[in-house]
Amino acid sequence: MGREFAADAATPPRWWWWMFILALAIVLVSMPHFTDDSLQLDLSITFVLALLALSMSFLWGYVGILSFGQTIFFGLGGYSYAILALNAGTTLWPFAAAIFLPMIFAAVLGYFIIYGRISDVYLSVISLVVTLIFEKSIRSTSGPEYVIGKVRLNGQNGIPGVPGLQLPWDSSMQLSIDGVFYLAGGTALLLYVCLRLLLLTSFGRIIVGIRENETRMELLGYDSRVYKLVAFVLAAGIAALSGALYAVWGNFVAPEMFNLNQAAQVVIWVIVGGRSTLIGPVVATGLVQYFSNWLGTVSIGQVTLVLGLVLLVFVLAFPRGLLPTIAMVLGKAVSRTGNGNPRS
Amino acid sequence: MDQVATTVYLVIYAIALLVLISLGLAVIFGMMRVINLAHGEFMMLGAYVCVLAGNAGAPLWVAATVSAVLVGAFGIVVERLIIRFLYGRIIDTLLATWGLSLFLVGGVTTVFGPQGRSLSTSFGNVSFGGLNLSAYNLLLIGVAASLAILTWALARFTRFGLIVRGTMQDPVVASALGVDRGLIYMATFGYGAALAGLAGAVLAPITGASPTMGLLFVAKAFITVIVGGHLPLLGTLAASGFFGAIDGVVSYRWSSVLGEVSVLVVAVILLRMLPSGITGRIRRGL
Numbered sequence: 028m029g030r031e032f033a034a035d036a037a038t039p040p041r042w043w044w045w046m047f048i049l050a051l052a053i054v055l056v057s058m059p060h061f062t063d064d065s066l067q068l069d070l071s072i073t074f075v076l077a078l079l080a081l082s083m084s085f086l087w088g089y090v091g092i093l094s095f096g097q098t099i100f101f102g103l104g105g106y107s108y109a110i111l112a113l114n115a116g117t118t119l120w121p122f123a124a125a126i127f128l129p130m131i132f133a134a135v136l137g138y139f140i141i142y143g144r145i146s147d148v149y150l151s152v153i154s155l156v157v158t159l160i161f162e163k164s165i166r167s168t169s170g171p172e173y174v175i176g177k178v179r180l181n182g183q184n185g186i187p188g189v190p191g192l193q194l195p196w197d198s199s200m201q202l203s204i205d206g207v208f209y210l211a212g213g214t215a216l217l218l219y220v221c222l223r224l225l226l227l228t229s230f231g232r233i234i235v236g237i238r239e240n241e242t243r244m245e246l247l248g249y250d251s252r253v254y255k256l257v258a259f260v261l262a263a264g265i266a267a268l269s270g271a272l273y274a275v276w277g278n279f280v281a282p283e284m285f286n287l288n289q290a291a292q293v294v295i296w297v298i299v300g301g302r303s304t305l306i307g308p309v310v311a312t313g314l315v316q317y318f319s320n321w322l323g324t325v326s327i328g329q330v331t332l333v334l335g336l337v338l339l340v341f342v343l344a345f346p347r348g349l350l351p352t353i354a355m356v357l358g359k360a361v362s363r364t365g366n367g368n369p370r371s
Numbered sequence: 372m373d374q375v376a377t378t379v380y381l382v383i384y385a386i387a388l389l390v391l392i393s394l395g396l397a398v399i400f401g402m403m404r405v406i407n408l409a410h411g412e413f414m415m416l417g418a419y420v421c422v423l424a425g426n427a428g429a430p431l432w433v434a435a436t437v438s439a440v441l442v443g444a445f446g447i448v449v450e451r452l453i454i455r456f457l458y459g460r461i462i463d464t465l466l467a468t469w470g471l472s473l474f475l476v477g478g479v480t481t482v483f484g485p486q487g488r489s490l491s492t493s494f495g496n497v498s499f500g501g502l503n504l505s506a507y508n509l510l511l512i513g514v515a516a517s518l519a520i521l522t523w524a525l526a527r528f529t530r531f532g533l534i535v536r537g538t539m540q541d542p543v544v545a546s547a548l549g550v551d552r553g554l555i556y557m558a559t560f561g562y563g564a565a566l567a568g569l570a571g572a573v574l575a576p577i578t579g580a581s582p583t584m585g586l587l588f589v590a591k592a593f594i595t596v597i598v599g600g601h602l603p604l605l606g607t608l609a610a611s612g613f614f615g616a617i618d619g620v621v622s623y624r625w626s627s628v629l630g631e632v633s634v635l636v637v638a639v640i641l642l643r644m645l646p647s648g649i650t651g652r653i654r655r656g657l
Contacts, residue, residue, distance in 0.1 A: 093462055139639045143646035148461050152406060152593050153639065159590040160635050167628040287586065291473055294466065332477025338470030342463050343456060 039227055048220060055212045059205045067208045068276075073313050074211035075272045078218065080296040080308040082265035085222055088302040089231070090258045091238030092147050095290050096136075096154025099161055100263040102284035103129040104270025106165075109189040109280045113178045118193045125271040126264055133263030137256045144252070155290070162285035185281025189274045202275070211272055215309070218265060222305055234258050291334060292319075298341045301348020311349065381623050384508055386615030387515035391574070393592040393607050394518055395567030401596050401603025402539050403559055405454055406465040409472040410592055411585025413564050417442045417571030418580035419479065422490045431492060431576070438572035439565045446564020450557050458556070472585065480582040487581030507576060514573050518566065523604055535559050591631065594638045600648020609649045614638070 059067060083097045107128045111121030136157065140150050169182025178186060191201040192210070202210065225231040236244045237251045244251050274280050283289060296315055300307030315337075322330050345352050392414065399407045407413075417438040424434035453471065457464045497506045526532035538545040538555045546552045571580075578584055595614060599606025614634045622630035642648075 093465075136639070139643045143643045145642055145646045148406065148465065149597055149642075151462070151465060152597060153642075155408075156590045156593055156635060159586060160631055164628055164632060167626070288473070291469065294469070298466065330477070331473045332481060335470045335473030335475070335477055339453065339467055339474065342467040342470060343453065346463060 040223065048216070051216055055209070055216060058212075059208060064204050067204055071204075071208045071211045071276055072273075073316050074208075074215040075269055075276055076292075076296075076316065077215050077309045077312040078211075078269035078272065079266055079293055080300070080312045081215070081218055081222065081305065082262045082269065083293050084297045084300070084302055084305055084308040085265065086258060086262040087297060088305065089222075089226075089238065090234045090255060092255065092259065093151045093294075094154045094259070094262070095151055095294065096158055097262065097266040097293055098285055098290040099154065099158050100129040100133060100266035101270035101273070101289070102161060102165075102280075102282075103132060104267030105274040105280040105284050106186070106270075107267075108271040108274045109186045110175050110178050112190050113186070113188070114175070118190055122192060122271055122275075125274075126267045129267035129270075130260050130264045133260045134256070137259040137263075141252050141255050141259065155287075158285055158290055159287065162282050162287070165282040165285060183282060185279060185283075187279055189278045189280060191278060192275050207272075207276055211276065214268065214272070219305060219309065230254070230257075288331060288334070291331075291338065295334060295338055295341075297348075298338065299349050301351040303347065303351055307348055307350040378620060378623060380504065382616050382619035383512060385619035385622070386611050387512040388574075389591060389595055389611035389615045389618070390519055390608065391511065391515040391570045392588045393595040393611065394515075394522060395563045395565075395570060396592045396596050397599065397603040397607040398522065398563035398566060399560060400593075401599065401601075401607065402535070403556065403563070404461060404539075405458075405560070406461060406468065407563075408465060408469040408589065409449075409475060409585075410567055411587070411589035412472045412475040413442055413446065413567035413585075414571030414574070414588055415479065415580065415582065415585040416445065416475065417568030418575040418578065418584060419483065419488075420568070421572035421575040422488050422580040425490045425492075425575070426488075435569060435572040439569035442568025442571070443561045443565030445568075447557055447561040449564070450560040454560060455553070455556070476582050476585070483582070485582060487579045487584070489579040490576050492576045511573060511577075518569070519604070519608060522566070526604065531558075591634065594634060598638050598641055598645075598648055600645075600650035602650040602653060605653070606648055606650040613649070 058070070062070075079097060079101055082100075083094065086097070087093050104125045108118075108121055108125035111124055112118045115121055136154075140153055165180065166182050168180040169184070171179065173180040173182070180186065191207070193201055194206075226235065233244065233249055234254050236247075237249070237254055241251050270284065273284070292315065296312045297308040299315060300309065300311030302308070319330050319334070322333055341348070347355070395413065396407060396410045399405050399410070420438040420441050421431075421434040424437050425431060429437070449471065453467050454464060457467055492507060497504050497509060526536060534545070534550055535555055535558075537548075538550055538552060539559075542552050545555070571584075578587070591614075595610045596603070596607055598614070599608075599610040614637070617637055618630040618634050621633045
């Protein structure tokens with residue numbers, strides 16, 4: 028059963044995986060009829076952040092590149108949408124541009140890091156450094172001279188009053204709470220399915236091959252740099268989409284989007300969920316979000332303290348992540364009873 | 372003329388600061404290949420120890436020494452509890468030290484509160500060739516230079532340094548020759564941590580001590596050591612010189628944030644042209 032969710036399953040998913048997706052879709056569609064607005068808002072932001080987790084687990088799980096920089100594109104996506112939408116007074120093409128612009132930036136940054144053939148570890152560190160410097164630069168733009176078009180960047184305080192997404196057929200109407208919920212949930216589900224099916228394409232197999240053995244792929248004639256760069260840009264696009272949706276959801280962008288804590292949370296989602304699956308990080312996003320909200324309410328202490336501890340414990344004790352560890356333990360228990368499937 | 376002199380002074384000062392904040396990382400990351408994202412937090416701990424000791428009445432040099440010793444000891448504990456299990460799993464060291472860094476930020480915030488603390492010192496100004504220079508900044512330049520020389524001499528001339536270099540080059544052969552590998556790793560990590568603690572301590576009179584101050588340093592330190600390349604000491608010094616010059620000039624002309632951005636941009640472009648760092652072509656050395 029584990030194979031349907033694994034990040035290296037090159038076989039088409041079986042019927043019950045499609046049933047699983049269908050069930051999720053049905054739950055998603057019917058949810059607004061049973062829940063109140065506040066739960067829907069909470070779930071929407073979880074979906075938005077799950078997209079961010081997907082972008083990272085795609086890059087890390089499929090290609091083996093750990094980029095701390097997904098928050099760069101998350102933040103850039105949010106800021107691009109805010110600035111363009113406030114300037115233009117319309118929201119549809121700014122939303123598209125908010126995905127596209129960070130991808131261009133990712134292509135430039137990725138070119139410099141990936142084409143130098145420096146090791147993947149340096150990519151992690153450099154992406155982290157870029158995040159730090161982005162946050163610092165945005166924070167320093169509080170003065171009135173930092174204006175793009177007619178929007179003040181406002182430094183620390185962020186940009187308030189970002190418009191919600193207008194309906195394509197009626198620009199006087201904005202997306203309702205239900206609409207944002209459907210958009211975020213639908214996109215997350217759709218991208219999950221797309222990324223799973225990507226493994227069936229030759230591109231998907233090549234990037235998994237690069238993760239397993241880059242030298243061998245090069246000797247087979249694939250220029251691994253091209254594939255890594257494309258994957259990096261794709262992941263940036265997903266993160267930017269998540270950032271733009273975040274701005275739509277909260278009507279607000281702030282330098283915290285680039286924050287190191289934000290970056291740490293993404294890593295924690297992926298680690299807790301297990302990077303060898305795509306669904307794990309998505310589930311973990313919900314769990315960790317719920318957990319840190321709960322921590323905030325009971326005020327045991329600093330949330331960063333607990334997050335740091337979680338990260339440490341997982342790296343030292345459960346490096347494969349929660350879901351794969353559970354699957355492994357279950358698999359062992361099943362095979363001990365003598366009727367286990369050795370493949371799972 | 373004054374303008375030139377001021378610029379030169381600022382550049383030297385910027386270089387000294389870079390050397391100071393990246394030397395500990397050069398030992399831990401450059402020599403041991405352990406990516407220590409908690410480097411900034413080691414400096415933060417050093418600053419806290421120094422500020423607390425200083426405000427309790429200890430003279431600055433005593434406070435700084437205490438910081439170096441305590442943070443060094445803390446580094447040894449960290450190595451035994453966490454890093455020891457992760458040698459060779461470089462991505463995992465990165466994640467674990469990041470967890471450690473968040474944990475330390477959270478812990479210090481819980482204990483001492485989120486607001487910063489400052490340490491007042493009684494250093495005046497020195498007039499030199501028509502320039503009015505802060506005596507403490509001159510002291511910092513001296514500390515940076517002597518720490519760099521000390522580390523170099525330790526690695527180059529002592530038996531301990533020889534064993535450390537040998538162990539880092541080939542741990543298997545080193546332990547076959549009777550070296551206790553674990554002990555050497557532990558001591559080297561502790562030395563790197565002590566350097567970071569000392570750096571945080573001597574910077575404390577300027578920056579104060581606050582839980583998130585590590586973020587100010589960690590970006591610059593990593594850029595410097597990565598661009599330095601595979602010879603940790605020479606590379607770090609060369610990269611410090613190069614980036615210090617850029618940072619000093621840009622910060623002086625425009626703003627310090629812009630200085631940092633320009634250092635980053637130059638570093639990324641440099642890594643494309645020299646993927647193995649400034650010292651990539653040099654075979655021998657430290």
